[in-house]
Structures are given as C-alpha cells and as structure tokens.
Amino acid sequence: MSNNGKFYVPPPKDGRDFKELFKYLTDVGAGRPLDQDGVPVGPWTPDLLARAISQIRANPGGIEVRTVQYWFQENDRVPSADSIRWLARIFGCNDPVASGEWQAELSAANRRLKAKRKNEQREDTRYPQHAPANLPTPQSDIAPAPTASKPSRRFNLARKSEALFSNHSTLNLPASVWAGWVVLGFLTYIMGVHSVTYFPIDGLQKQVGFFWAPNWTLVELVILPLFLISVAGMLAFWKGERRLLVTLSGAELGEKDGWGRRVESFEFSHWAAFFICFVIVFIVQWSGIHMSALVNGDVGNLMMDWNLLAIVRPEVISVPEATVLSMLAFLYTAAICFLFLTGLVFMYTLAQDFFEICNEPDLHSNGVHQSKIGEIGSRLLCSIYRASLLGIWIATCIKLQAVYLLSDGKSIVDWLLGDVLFVLGVHDEAGGWLDQRALAHLTSFLLLFSTCAVFFFGFVQIYRVLEKALPSGAAGQLTKGHCVPRWMMLSIVGLLVANFFLIGQFSGFSILLIVGILTTIYSLFDPMFGRAQVNEMTTSKS
Template identity: 40%
Template structure:
C-alpha cells in the first residue's frame, strides 16, 4: 500500500486502494490482517486484525443492511479458496474498508469489484487446461461466482480451485469434514450420547453392576459402569479431546490461518489447508483399517466372541464375559450382541481420536511452513501475529494431549485392576493409598491373565505425546520467556510417569492423584496461570 492514515472524523484506520492488481482473496486477506476499517486507539493504531466474527458483526451493524450477513459467508472470504462475493456484499465490505466515508467507500467499491473480476479471470485461466473441451461449462459457472455468493453457502467443497476437483470418495476429506463442519458440540455430544446409550443397555441387561465369586470365595465387581475405560473415558475425556481438537482446528482453518497468511502481505506461497489434509490419504486408510479391522472386529472376535462360545479363555473376567460365570443374569447371546455394539462404538470413537491427532499434526506442519514464509517476508504488517496464533494453537494441543493421556490412564487402570484380587477398583486404589500413608492394606498381587488394553493404552500415550512434542519444538511460546512451554512439558511428563507407575509399586495412587489434579488444572487454565499478554501485539505501520 502506498500510504495509511486515520480518518479523524470516523476514528477508524483507513488504507486507500492502490490498484496494484491483486485478486479479491489476496486483497481481502491483506486488508483483514492490517485491520483496515477497524477502530483506532489514542495513538492512531488499529485495534488488531479483523476476524470472521468481528467483520460479521460490523457488516450487520450497518443501518442500510437490514438483512445482515451470515457468519459462514464471511468465513469463506477468510479461507484459502476462490469463492466469489456478490455485489451487495462488495457494497458492505467497501463501506467497512472505506470507514463509512462516501468518497473512500466509492473508491473501495471500484477496487473490490476489479479484484473480484481478476479472481474470476484467474479461475477461468486455471481451468482451461483441464476443461478445454468443455468451454460451455466454464462460461456458465463464472456468472454465479462473480455475481452471487449465495451459491457459495450451498457449496460442499470450499477448496481453492487451483486444485482439480477430486472425483470419488476421499476418506481424508470426509474425516476432516467431521471436525470442520457443524456446531462445536456436535462431535463431543454424539460420543457422549453413545456412551450414555451403552450405559442404559448395560442396565437393561443387568451387567451395569455385577459381581462374581473367585476361587477363594471373594466377590469382585466387574460391572460396566464400574469400568473407567467405558465410563470416564467415553463420557468425559474422549468428548473433551474431540471438543478441544474441533475448536482449535476450526480456529486455524477459518480464522488463524487466513490472518497468518495475510500478515505476509497477502502472498500465499504455500499449498492450502485442504491440500495438506489430502496429501496423505494412506495415513487415514491405515488408521481406519487398524481401528475398525483390528481394534474393532478382530479384537471383539478374539477377546469376546471366542471366549463366550468356548466358555473361557486367557483373559480376565469382566462385564463382557461374566455371562460365562453368571448365566442366570445375562445370556451368552445377549452378551455377544452387547459387546459387538460396544466394540463398534469404541473403534469408531478411537478412529476419530487418531484422526484428531493427525489433523493436529497437520496443523502444526502447516503453521511451520507459513511461519517460514512470513519470517522471510519484507511486507509483514503484524509481525507478532504469528506468535499469538502459535500460542493459541499450543494451548489447544496441550489440552488435547492432557485429554489423550487421561484416556490412556483410564484404560490401564481397568486393565491392571482386573488382574488384582481387590473387590472393586475404588477398593484397590484405597488399599494402595493406605498401604503407604498409614501402613495398612495388602500388597499388590496380580493374576496371570492377558491384558491387551495395556498395549493399546501405551500406543495412545506414544502417539499423543509425539504430536505434543512436535508442536512444542516447532511452536515457540516466548511471551513469558518460555515458562509456559516448560510447565506444559512438566505436567505431561508427570502424567506419563504416573501412567507407567500404575500397578508397578505400592503408593502409585498418590502420584496418580497429584498428576490428575494438575491435569484438571491444565484443562481449565491452559495458560497455567501466566494470563494473557496485557500489552497486546506490537504493530508496525510504514
């Protein structure tokens, strides 16, 4: 831009159009990052960049715009795509960038219309090599892109049009859409509802709270609702993980990424978000086959169905096999059907869990690439915006990691408890605590059974911590001298140690309790007491 000044009568930050030939997406991202049309402080600096929420509110508050504007429409402007903008919306956007000044608004209306025309021309030019035999299709599509972005709201694919349309089914695209579409509560609420449904089914079958007598006559509680890997895991920690990952991915996709790219003067220089998501389709298929084929079908057959049919096996007795010892409570057929539904639910939930980790890793990789581009740019508008975006991403990944490690802890707690001789899991933890604190209780005595859940939980720990370490090494939190990063790493390390200590020695419950309390604190306050920066981001205006 040639110059920047504040319209004193409006107290807003004004950037005049310079007619340098940018297309609409590049021009819009540059202006949004610069905060064009935003209120200024007492020193004449804009109050930060535009976000989809702020811009939607500003356009809706224009008196002449009685119809308002949908947030989804504004989000599409921020995203890395070639979607069009209607003349009405150009009119309102020109008033925002023109600071409600008639002359400035008119100038911006001309500039925005020209940039939209250039976007359409670029789009047509990119499509010519792959659609030269069907020119009629191109000519019929452009008016819709140029004149009416209501069609954009109905579009199911908002990828940049320099990517050839993908024909057929794409598991990566469908999986990403689960985290990127709908309400924030849809995904965690669906998982929570499934866990509640399984809980009610266990009550109807009578396995929600059921005991069996061991050889020595002691009763052991193996009910479904007593198993933390089916209650706490799917009712609390899995919904938390999916909710936190959905939130931070939506922020990066719809807001943070566009601001970060625009802080480089609008130059993209990197592939879009969806390009990176769809760059590794084999990863999604491999995870799907492992979760559904192995953890779901194969594990159900080997751990549940065969022992039920043969009357026993090498696995500890729990709610899924207690029908062998208590046939008067639940039949073998009912147990087989219930465990099949439970394992189907479980494998789908863990597929979503691993997809969330893949997308988080992809987000970190995407952030790193854009950060390199921005750091080498000579046209940075908000040089600190990458730091603030990185800090928010890191806090979101920290929450997801805490939830993931707590999921693994729930799984190992149940697996180790089934190998002990305690009456129930609470009695086992209480005995372990009192054996150290007041010298009472019995030592740990484990039966010789196979516990495949231990290995599954270890896999979850390794993958979750890998994503966290990758983010920690590539996203630097420097606002407080790196103290937040060290605190995050310390809490995660303590949680992992407490996971490894479960059943390893007497008194592990003390370490486990302390680490869980710290984890809950981290979930509630991912800043770990550091608080937000009060001075805000530094703004350099040339």
C-alpha cells in the same frame, strides 16, 4: 494504517474485479480491530463479516451468513447495492469520507466483474466447440453439447476427516460420542451388566459393571469430548490465522500449497488409523478373542470384564446377548479410537504447516510480523499441550481399569481408597493380584506413545519458530502468558507418563494419581497469570 481503532486499507484503484478485491481485503483483515501492536486481529471469515454487517444500526434486517459465504466463493454471485454500502462502511472503518471512497471502489469493481463474466459468456457462445469451418452438418447428426461439470474427485479419507473436525459447531463430535455411549449404556442396563459382580476367588465379590469402569465412563463422557473440542477449536483458529500469515509473508502460494493440500498429504496416516481401529481393534480383537471366548465358553486367563460375563454369570446375560453386546461395544470403541487418532494426526499436520509457513524469510524481517508469529505460535503450542494432556489421560484410564481388573479389589473405588489408606497406615495389608492377563496394557501404551510423540514433535517445531522470531528468552515468557511455562509443560507431561507406568507397581500409586489429576486441572484451567507480559515480550524486538 489505523482509522477509528481499526485497520484501514485505502482503495487500490488498480482495476481489480470484485472477487479479487474482496479476497485481498478479507485476507488482510481490512476494517478489523487492531491489537495493541497495531496488527489486525485476524482475517475476515463469513461468520465474522456477517456479524459485523448485522451490527450496523442502519441495517436492522442484518444479513444471512449464507449470503456472505457466496461472496467468498468463486462464482457469479455479487453483493447488491445495499450490501456494497455496508461493506464500504466496514472497509472504510465507519469513516464517512473513507466509506464513500470504498463505496465507489467496490461499485466499480462489481461492474468490472459483471463485464468480465459477460465477455466470458459471449466468447463461449461465439466459439462453442472446435469444428471444421464451412462444413454444413445435418441437424440429425448434431450431438447434444456435453454439460459442463467438475471432474469427480476420488474419495479422500483425510478430507472427510477434516470436514468432521471443521464443522461449524464444535459440539457435534462430542454429541456423537455421547449419543453412542447412551445407546451402549441403555443396552448394558437392559441386559443387567451395568453394575454386576462375580467371584474370581473364594470370598471376593468383584465389581465389573459398565458404569464402574473409568474407560467406559470418564473417557467417553468427559475426557474424549474435551479432546475433540480442543482439536476442533485448534483447527478453526489455525485455518483463520493461516491466511493472514501467508498474506504477511508475501508468498504466492497456489492451491497446491493450501491447507487442503496439506491435509491430503497425510492421507496415508488417516488410512493407517482407520486400519488400526476397525481392523485390529474391532475385527481382530473382538472376533479373534472375545467372540471366540464366548462361543467356546472358556476365557482362559484373560481378565474378566462385563463383555465376557456370560461365561461366569450365565444367569445374568446369555452368550448370544453378550456376543451382540460385545460386538457393538467394540464397534463403538473402534469409532472413538479413530476420532482420537485422527485428532492426533491433525495436531501433527498443524504443527508441520505452521513450521513450514513461518520459515518464510519475509515474515522475520518485520517486528510486527514477528509479534504476530509469536502470538499465534504460543496459542498453538498451548493448545497442543492441553490436548496432549487429555490424550495421556485417555490412555491412563484404559490402563487403570485393566490393572484394577487384575487386582483383588472389590471395586475400583475400594481398590484406590485401600491403596491410600495402606500408605497412611490405616490398613495393615496391601492389595494382591489375580492370575489373569490384560490385553489393554498394550493398547493403552500405544495410545500413550502416539500422544507423546505428537506432543514432542509439535513442541519442537513450534518452539523453533518462536525462538527464531522472538528475542532471546521471549518465547518462554510469551508461552507462559498463555498457559504454563515451557519447563512446566515438559515436567507435567513427564509426571503423567510416569504416573501411567507406575499404576499398581507400588503401594501409594493412587497418591501420585491424585497429584497428576490436580496438575492437569491446573494446566487446563490456568488463570493465565503473566499475560500482562505478552505485549512487552512481543514488541521488544521491534
């Protein structure tokens, strides 16, 4: 029901207490604006509700988000008389008559909750413990009553990881990545390996400095932070819309079916990511390869990087300094790799959760519900697509640096520019290769494989729901309204995968690299042409 352009729900007057009534109203989005299909834009969250109350002119003092959060929780905290007045205006859609009715209903529900809590306390006082009747107990034998406490929950890595991505500020994770990079950058600058060269062969002075490596600059400063922000925003959007879909489906989902339980079901995946990053990448790769090479003073045919420079340039950095610096570098690498793989796990979890919730038959029996599924699913699909592009570029930057270190280019800029000029006919000689090997080829391939697997899983699962909920052909048009068409998604992902495998494999690969960069930028910052078609596509079946 619409009232002043907002979703109006009449007072049910069914005897619910305040907590039950408040949960129902926030889940269905009572008092929230309606979209063009007449569907509320989403449920209430503590932040949204606190902002709406603070915008009421008659309430110049506003309200704290923490106060509103208490109302959402299962506790004895109830709103004051003034707060009930503001809630009544919001749920009554600023209509005087409706607001008056809701003020009476909320006040009555508040009294019912207080009476319910008082009765529970009276029962607890009357029957404090089960003991045999009529048996006097000496005062000295009375043991103190145990304090009521919640049972301690075991450590759950999936829950802790979800808390990292679900922080109120999406800037916290990127800021942590930047802070770690700054520390590492200062250490490389102090030790003189931020911009440094060595002579792999006669006549070739090769740049291997920290600041020149895209896997240590572009990834940590730009691509990975954008990936983390994208995943955090995706989770925040889904957790807000999930409650609305569950409410529309009419399913009675208990705690075991909630988002928290869904996250916990993927705990093994989070532990697997932790093992790969901190055991394989950090302990095995650093101690077994890099530290061993530094201690023995022999790098073999392993590619030379600033981590190992003490072997060939001891006058720049000593072995003990390089050992400590490489340990910190690999520990930082393990941490950011864990964040990346955790983000992929959450993308997979989200797609699976959306698919299972939207398989409820009741959601597909109403045209308005189908419209909402289409809108939410399209946004999720496009978010997964954009995050996957960033993930592919993380793997590409790692391989690009590894291939450069195996080449005879003086610097990575000269190497890429020389490849372009050779294709254009300016240079007469193509670049050559050093007799070395790179472990980063395997690492970058595993990251690429993981990213593509998550993308294709999410694409299939979400698109199956959209095809079921929307008319024939409408799913593709709706997706196009949010980012790029379906066929373009698959084409661009295929282009970037081919770009990854072709780095250094033929003359002119850098041109393909430029094309991949441009198409990725277009996909990330597409002006969203075709959005005007969304309403027609989502409502055509109703």
